[in-house]
Amino acid sequence: MDLNTVEELDRPKGGAAVAARAGRLNDSEAWLAGGTWLFSEPQPRVSKLVDITGAGWAPLTINTCGLEIAATCTVAELDALRTPEDWRAAHLIGACSRAFLASFKIWNVATVGGNLCMGLPAGPMISLTASLDGACRIFGRDGSEWEVPALDFVVGPQQTVLRPGELLRSIRIPVDRLRRPAAFRRIALSPMGRTGALVIGTLAPSGGIDITITGATPRPVRIAFHTVPDATSAARAVDAAIPVGGWYDDVHGSPEWRRAMVKEFAGEISEELGAAARMRQ
């Protein structure tokens, strides 16, 4: 929709020019990447947009360390990525893209960084990067830069660790996580609806599994197991990790249902990854 309060659009050219804005935005200014959330609601406090898509950041970089996804990489670009054969977790990219409520047309414009910065419990790029232990690179004022695990980037519904004016530059996913076998489960109240619970498990070389819960909780939750648990133990661990009041409550699912679904999924994932572990032996 038209953002009629916006009176100025700043379009810095080049990475240095964009980075120079970091940490310097005031309350009435907002970063503009894909714009798919920003333009979907009135933004009464925003009078200036600073467009970061002119930064020219390479959307996707594969190297020996793993995968670096620029904040401005579109979901469509990420979804189309051809990944090395030994990245057994790469199927999560497609699965998480399809977990968007939004259609593939939105993927042509929406960015991975934008989805993280929105900080919605159902943000599937949060699910993806958190479950694969991505690290978020953040630009602050005067060239400062810091990192935070993607698991800790979102702290609550529409709340992130970003301080005013800070800019998410990219997410680095370590190659060893991309090589893990991974299992994916998602549910919504309607077949084409918004995520009510999204659970991803990865199998560590040590034989343990990491289960990452999103969608059902206000922020991502990780449960790590040293060995593959049976379904009952996995479900019990979910209850131990998340208190009864710790489940998200909105129109996309009741807290009780979300808890029950995550417990079911934790069990299913444990069984699936347990089978994968046995295959490996």
Added chain:
Amino acid sequence: MTFTVNGQETDAEPRPGQCLRTFLRDQGWFGVKKGCDTGDCGACTVHVDGKPVHSCLMPAVRAEGRAVTTIEGLAEGHVLHPAQQHFLDAQGFQCGFCTAGMVMTTAALDQGQRTDPDRLFKGNLCRCTGYRPIREAVRGQPVPPGPRDAPAPAGLAVVTGRARFTMDVAPAGILHLKILQSPHASARILAIDTTAAMAVPGVVAVLTHADAPARCFSTARHENPLDDVDDTRVLDDVVRFAGQRVAAVVAETEAAAEKARDLIAVDYELLPAVLDPVEALLPGAHIVHDKPLSSRIANPARNIVAELSGGTGDVEAGFAAADAVHEATYETQRVHHAQLETHGAIGWLDAEDRLTVRTSSQTPFLTRDALATLYGLPRGKVRVFCERIGGGFGGKQEMLTEDIVALAVLKTRRPVKLELTRAEQFTMTTTRHPMRITVKVGARKDGTLTAMQMHMLSNTGAYGNHGPGVLFHGSGESIALYRCPNKKVDGVAVYTNQMPSGAFRGYGLSQTNFAVESAMNALAARLGIDPYAFRRKNMVMPGDPMVSLDAGPHDVEYGSYGLDQCLDLVERAMSETPPAYAETSAAATGTGARDEMGDPADWLIGRGMAAGMIDTIPPRGHIAECWIRVSERGYELGTGTAEFGNGTSTVHAQMAADALGTTPSRIRLKQSDTDVSGHDSGAFGSTGTVVAGAATLIAAEKLAGLIRQAAADRLGIAVDAVTLGPDGATGAGRTLPLSTFAGLSADGRTRGTPRSVAFNVQAFEVAVHRRYGTIRILRSVHAADAGTVINPRQCRGQIEGGVAQALGAALWERVMIDGEGRVTNAAFRGYHIPAMGDLPVTEVHFADTYDSIGPLGAKSMSESPYNPVAAALAAAIHDATGVHLTATPFLADQLHGRLGAARSAAAISPTEETFRDVIAV
């Protein structure tokens, strides 16, 4: 900046915060539609450098140097793009508002993607069709039309983006109107300071209750205005729901109007708010409307807008004679029409100083009358008209924008436009009436009904528009469907400080059908009687009186009767192997956690059915007057009824063409304009065919007679020897071209009485996931008694669309209202209407009947398919799980909580009763 649109170099500067959608419309590309403006519905889909995007979310500046294609640029000259051709061939649209986006999305897919469109189209919402013809169009596999399947006259305009909807014009010098909505559910306005707002450059006027007429009216439109209560002002000094109009700004630009709106300072005195309809009835409850008797509110002091009671026989004796009695309370929620085109109107003063309003309405004539009354103008000084309307479903049988646009036009004497945003549509229009319905039914061991009792509590919200009508209509056919000597019905419609309810497809019957049919299914199960057999035993048959509140006399007759056939058709279809497409539909019903069904042991399978009856025309008179004349190139037909996807334009052209021995393409329609035809009550109550169409048929038959007479005179032969054809009148071996008769004309007039009855039967087979609570529809079968179906493809579309809309209400849709009375899910991303992949294909069967009352044997069929869906689905879920669901929607999270033992149990007894109040006598 420069960019190309549909091959044309364009040089224009967007505003810094402007989206591509409005920027393209500014350049005159009106094919780019606004359904939601939030990226959810896809009606604004365009291609940017060949890639499909939702243009409402794209900053316009990003089009710089790029090539944009809109629906208007898709065809190569006169050669349609294959996607357009397929949508035309499949008639993959009804109102056509979503079509541009559907076609543009299809055109962006490769052949492989088109074969499996469900997931790819989750960003393209259609509210009319139920998606079956859209899926066929996307796949490029339109079903060939049958001999009676005339295509919609506007089809080519729809698929090329040339069809003009309400907002698709740009009058010079137009002003924009924006409304300040109340944040409070109940408050008195003590003062409004408009100083800062008026100081915003470009603001022309700020309107408050001080500018509005003192007169109260009802937003509801009926042939007789006295059918509704006068409780509404254009702008009031009391607000009764969060979202109500408080003030309006009229400005040169939308931006200025919005800015000024946000600068209006209002001093509110908060009043108590009553949000629950039960509490509203309690002594001492806050009185929502302190109004005089002349308002026609039944009992203002008790918040009762209308009440009713009646029946026949002695229900106490009837229950005493029963072997089994079932009693339960059923609840239906607040649901939105969710038409893809929001409400909106554009008004101006014409050259003769007449107030002229172009609007999105089902009732242009009644709105004209209401505006004339409200502003004290003679009828002749007001003109109201509609072009193509983007969906109605009853929501546009209201005057929700025209009144304030008229006020702004009369104040500023300039053209004024009001186009509601989707969020405004969700918070300041109307919804279906939420109801709490207690039903008690009793029967003997052999299944014979002995007594029926129903109590209705209808929540009309803050205003009483359609409150009485929906209460009365809801009390009718759901009860009258059954032959039973003892009946008792009572009900109240109460005010609350929630958003207003209003007319909605089914008009009260979808709510009471859910309650009564669910109760009948429970009673039949209790007695161990098959639900089809139970209906056959108790349903009314021709000759039986149709009794609910009273036994008559009234003007409803058995013009035809096909309920028996409908039951047979559905029962037989459910017992046979599903046709090939049913497999697709099961797959299309989507996912629980995984794309495949997973472990079959996780799924509980069940079946259920429900029936429904509806009077073919609303009571108390429904008028249609039309004319038809011979023109230069064929015929011109002037009719008042509006086209919003109901397909009546097609049927009118078809009926007239049949009577005149010509083809529908030779009938040019001029419609829904108070300047063009005589009076028309409007396109509501499923009357487009049976009332307005009947008038068209009368006029066309008269004209045919006049032409034949004139031809006979010319040729010197008997009238009987003259036949009419597409090229003219033929007799004695000679053909007189149609132009010979130019100037001949005839009128048709109908009054909507007597009325007949139409029937629907719906059945489902469902699978419920025992661990997740998710529901999949494996089969959906519907049989309709629509009399002689004039256009089977179109009638099937009405049925599929009705079932689809009802499935949305039965499974997912709900307006969430918080403790302060505010709607909290005012967007499609929070209010889930069915997407393509959410819905099964519904198998449609028609009874073979000929109605003695309707035109050409036809009966109405647009509201009623909606009605039996929720009860049939609840029955199927009960059959699968043993859980009786008594409140819609049947959400997976709530069903999961009720599954209890079924979650782990290997077998469920389908007759296990979970009702607290089932009594075996």
